[in-house]
Amino acid sequence: MKNWYSITNKSNDVIDISLHDEIGMWGVSAADFIADLRHYPEAKVINLSIHSPGGSVLDGLAMYNSLVSHPAKIYGHVEGIAASAASFVLMASEVITMPEDAFIMIHNAHGMAMGDAEDLRDMADIIDKLQNAVTNIYEKRTGIGRDELTEMMKVETWMSAADALENGFIDTIIDAVDVAAKIGVFNKYFKSMPVQGSHCGADDIETITEFEKCLRDAGLSKGLAQALTSSAKQVFRVDPATPDSALEQLSAALDKVKIPEQINASDAG
Secondary structure (H helix, E strand, O other): OOOOEEEEEOOOOEEEEEEOOOEOOOOEOHHHHHHHHOOOOOOOEEEEEEEEOOEOHHHHHHHHHHHHOOOOEEEEEEEEEEEOHHHHHHOOOOEEEEEOOOEEEEOOOOOOOOOOHHHHHHHHHHHHHHHHHHHHHHHHHHOOOHHHHHHHHHOOEEEEHHHHHHHOOOOEEEOOOOOHHHHHOOHHHOOEEOOOOOOOOOOOOOOHHHHHHHHHHOOOOHHHHHHHHHHHHHHHOOOOOOOHHHHHHHHHHHHHHHOOOOEEHHHHO
């Protein structure tokens, strides 16, 4: 059992599910998930915690259906990110909470194929069917029109907690829990992803190297991290009685990071 995936009984009536990595592929398979869930047919409450970049659409759909068919009331919570397949597994929950600094991402179904023209056409038809199934899930949960959902998925839409609440993907926003660094480790999975506020202030970091590393760990590209580091150098060269002008310059630079931006995943290296 991976330590990032578990289904445990908190009490006779309550079980906790932690899904904190990939769905399918090298993560947890739908077969394992469903088999584990069947151990708790009498559970009345399921607490579903998700921090996942997503993965296999087919595995995600199977997990979603297994949760929907379970008689328990499901409380979903986004720990840091619920992206791609993880976002529609989350939709099985009756009540969903999310920290204000977390994200939900939805996008088109993807697939790979090899073969002749007919094989490729068949794969396109399959992807269309998967796309339709996923869109149905979002439509049922949010009430958003199908055309609007189709466009949101086409452009790979990242939703902050406020966006997700407005769009009907969640029910409640809770206080921020410093999830930016957690989100950064999933950069490689996506075309682009937003950057939430970094926690790399002068009071927390002792060297310029640590400062740049903190920015990179928070998900910034190498180029942007280096640019901000350059702005911060004068702060690290002086004693604790740092001139206000230097701190103001660093603060202004960091403010640019706190505004969600689209950073190409290819820039993360």
